[in-house]
Amino acid sequence: MSMLDxxxxxxxxxxxxxxxxxxxxxxxxxxxxxxxxxVSRMTVARALNGTTKQTWSSTARRVQxxxxxxxxxxxxxxxxxxxxxTRRFGHVGMLTRSDVSHLQFNLNKGVSHALARHDLHxxxxxxxxxxxxxxxxxxxxxxxxxxxxxxxxxxxxxPPPVIKSLQQLALPVIWVNTKxxxxxxxxxxxxxAYRATQELIGLGHRRILLIPMQRGEPADIARPAGHYSAxxxxxxxxxxxxxxxxxxxxxxxxxRRSDFHAVEDWRRVLAAEQPTAVITAATGEAGFVxxxxxxxxxxxxxxxxxxxxxxxxxxxxxGPKVSTMKVPxxxxxxxxxxxxxxxxxxxxxxxxxxxxxxxxxxGESVAAPREKDPRPRTPA
Amino acid sequence: MSMLDxxxxxxxxxxxxxxxxxxxxxxxxxxxxxxxxxVSRMTVARALNGTTKQTWSSTARRVQxxxxxxxxxxxxxxxxxxxxxTRRFGHVGMLTRSDVSHLQFNLNKGVSHALARHDLHxxxxxxxxxxxxxxxxxxxxxxxxxxxxxxxxxxxxxPPPVIKSLQQLALPVIWVNTKxxxxxxxxxxxxxAYRATQELIGLGHRRILLIPMQRGEPADIARPAGHYSAxxxxxxxxxxxxxxxxxxxxxxxxxRRSDFHAVEDWRRVLAAEQPTAVITAATGEAGFVxxxxxxxxxxxxxxxxxxxxxxxxxxxxxGPKVSTMKVPxxxxxxxxxxxxxxxxxxxxxxxxxxxxxxxxxxGESVAAPREKDPRPRTPA
DNA sequence: TTGTAGGCGTTATCAC
DNA sequence: GTGATAACGCCTACAA
Numbered sequence: 001m002s003m004l005d006x007x008x009x010x011x012x013x014x015x016x017x018x019x020x021x022x023x024x025x026x027x028x029x030x031x032x033x034x035x036x037x038x039v040s041r042m043t044v045a046r047a048l049n050g051t052t053k054q055t056w057s058s059t060a061r062r063v064q065x066x067x068x069x070x071x072x073x074x075x076x077x078x079x080x081x082x083x084x085x086t087r088r089f090g091h092v093g094m095l096t097r098s099d100v101s102h103l104q105f106n107l108n109k110g111v112s113h114a115l116a117r118h119d120l121h122x123x124x125x126x127x128x129x130x131x132x133x134x135x136x137x138x139x140x141x142x143x144x145x146x147x148x149x150x151x152x153x154x155x156x157x158x159p160p161p162v163i164k165s166l167q168q169l170a171l172p173v174i175w176v177n178t179k180x181x182x183x184x185x186x187x188x189x190x191x192x193a194y195r196a197t198q199e200l201i202g203l204g205h206r207r208i209l210l211i212p213m214q215r216g217e218p219a220d221i222a223r224p225a226g227h228y229s230a231x232x233x234x235x236x237x238x239x240x241x242x243x244x245x246x247x248x249x250x251x252x253x254x255x256r257r258s259d260f261h262a263v264e265d266w267r268r269v270l271a272a273e274q275p276t277a278v279i280t281a282a283t284g285e286a287g288f289v290x291x292x293x294x295x296x297x298x299x300x301x302x303x304x305x306x307x308x309x310x311x312x313x314x315x316x317x318x319g320p321k322v323s324t325m326k327v328p329x330x331x332x333x334x335x336x337x338x339x340x341x342x343x344x345x346x347x348x349x350x351x352x353x354x355x356x357x358x359x360x361x362x363g364e365s366v367a368a369p370r371e372k373d374p375r376p377r378t379p380a
Numbered sequence: 381m382s383m384l385d386x387x388x389x390x391x392x393x394x395x396x397x398x399x400x401x402x403x404x405x406x407x408x409x410x411x412x413x414x415x416x417x418x419v420s421r422m423t424v425a426r427a428l429n430g431t432t433k434q435t436w437s438s439t440a441r442r443v444q445x446x447x448x449x450x451x452x453x454x455x456x457x458x459x460x461x462x463x464x465x466t467r468r469f470g471h472v473g474m475l476t477r478s479d480v481s482h483l484q485f486n487l488n489k490g491v492s493h494a495l496a497r498h499d500l501h502x503x504x505x506x507x508x509x510x511x512x513x514x515x516x517x518x519x520x521x522x523x524x525x526x527x528x529x530x531x532x533x534x535x536x537x538x539p540p541p542v543i544k545s546l547q548q549l550a551l552p553v554i555w556v557n558t559k560x561x562x563x564x565x566x567x568x569x570x571x572x573a574y575r576a577t578q579e580l581i582g583l584g585h586r587r588i589l590l591i592p593m594q595r596g597e598p599a600d601i602a603r604p605a606g607h608y609s610a611x612x613x614x615x616x617x618x619x620x621x622x623x624x625x626x627x628x629x630x631x632x633x634x635x636r637r638s639d640f641h642a643v644e645d646w647r648r649v650l651a652a653e654q655p656t657a658v659i660t661a662a663t664g665e666a667g668f669v670x671x672x673x674x675x676x677x678x679x680x681x682x683x684x685x686x687x688x689x690x691x692x693x694x695x696x697x698x699g700p701k702v703s704t705m706k707v708p709x710x711x712x713x714x715x716x717x718x719x720x721x722x723x724x725x726x727x728x729x730x731x732x733x734x735x736x737x738x739x740x741x742x743g744e745s746v747a748a749p750r751e752k753d754p755r756p757r758t759p760a
Numbered sequence: 761t762t763g764t765a766g767g768c769g770t771t772a773t774c775a776c
Numbered sequence: 777g778t779g780a781t782a783a784c785g786c787c788t789a790c791a792a
Contacts, residue, residue, distance in 0.1 A: 046761090081784070085787040124492060126493065146459035263671075420779045464770075464783095
């Protein structure tokens, strides 16, 4: 790895002016503050923890003085010392697989944010599934006693030995993106597909095409086609269609190509099926479909409505604003933390699993279909 | 938030069969093991820490017995208790902004992996920049004494008060994705642009177009156009072109649209500039350019070569294999950890900043230009 | 309200 | 090599 910095221009930033040698003093303790303040350690502890009942103004003043003194001395509570005494680490573990799903990005946002509100730290750990069951190879997070609880995001195919070894930790655990009766949080894929389909039907669409996930979809490691969400999405679509007396569209059963000519495949599908709306419950398909439509002269959304299932707004970072059913990983993270915090109170409690609804991101790719369909009919 | 789980099908998974009520026993301590083994606490501690000098076979046997006993009893070291005594938390803080750059995803991978090799925990923390300087609103990570060091990923525009307040923690800090003389790690954008340009020149390309970042590029919050990397990428391109005596291509100075018709803009640019190769140093442009080219009958890579700068392989998750200069955030994470670990030994040490080279991801979008350019000339 | 005494579980020290 | 003892910094409990 070349350590050369050849980036001549660009200049340095504010860091330079501020990189004065920071003094690495010893950590300040309660005792030191107490000594300076001429009171006992406990008085300081109480003042800083806000445990002092400030009935008299003299007490209140003293508390303020102590707080200021602590501030000036740069006191910061030693969380490890506190943890030994209280038997609470103040840390929650976020365990995920090393072939991380992209969903982890927003899950981290949600979990980290929610934990902050509970004044808890987040210990993040990526590990290979096959390393989890064996005490030798297990990550430090599991080998040590260092967190009050775990949020586990390992997708849907968790080997029983892994489950067992996690349970032997005797820690409260919330499972994310997997489905069981208790202690799970996952996105409501059924509801999302149902709602998306209904929305399109409400607008007048009748030929609505669902593009399901594909086995081993690489973008979504943690939610492969075997994952419950694939089934749930299809079921939501089917139910909505049937309830309105519409026939589900049989899509051509193509093996999707992952090169520049994937667009041509989709063009063929569109031409054959002639949908007025497409639901891409498969990650990353929206762009292809849009471009396939455009390439045969269909405009979005006038001639073709598109709804995508995605973690973010689909079709390239910078790209067009596809109307999206957003996988609610952030909300899932919040919910997971809420549940875990509840379990921290009573470790033995079991909480009913929760499906978190998708949020609908507005976009520019959905509209009512045309009264008469004047679209060019391209031969398949 | 609806808590209904309407996902009828999909079934539950292995969790169900394993959700036996885990017993929440008290944490096992060294003392308990010592008592059962009939030895002192210290003997157990030494045995488990591998500090016993096993000169005699009887000792070795005893050590093994103790280890097995500890295992059976489900002993896990209490990291907090250890931390109070050793004055080492065994945790490293990963501090990032709450409007997280997507780059954080791979940075987490690198940092988490490298920390695991050093047997360190990673404490993850997202916070708003404006909250960092104020002790009141600062995240717990900064308010408490709880980590041995920090890796800070706040992009390039760090307010001096934030720098100051971080330095007052008197913790070793490594700065990621920002540039200063010491203690920084960042991707070598200059070198990457230089290499990409050279590669294309070597293949015979002469009309090479660089698409630079745009101000406020939304996909890349932590590396906006003001970021050193934008300047560095352009400089690398310019240097490589000039060294080969080639004129840099003036690109049309268009304001990029973020709707379905962005492709049309790029079509115009391609028609006007007639490049045989494009370097998209802007995130997310590769797909547009490719499609713009295809839409005027150019094939990729025969008629147009494309190199993208990206965190992952560009143009949709599932999509075409664009030849990519990959932002090496994982390697950056590794390097940051290495540097931080070095600083943990000697807290006062300053390490020279490091530019980490991009890796070149093979793809299908680069080839030599045609001898004669037979491409259709579309009017601009 | 304040201070004293003691303990949390581990590691460091130093006799044995 | 082993074990008693002290210490880490904080918090709980209880007495003053």
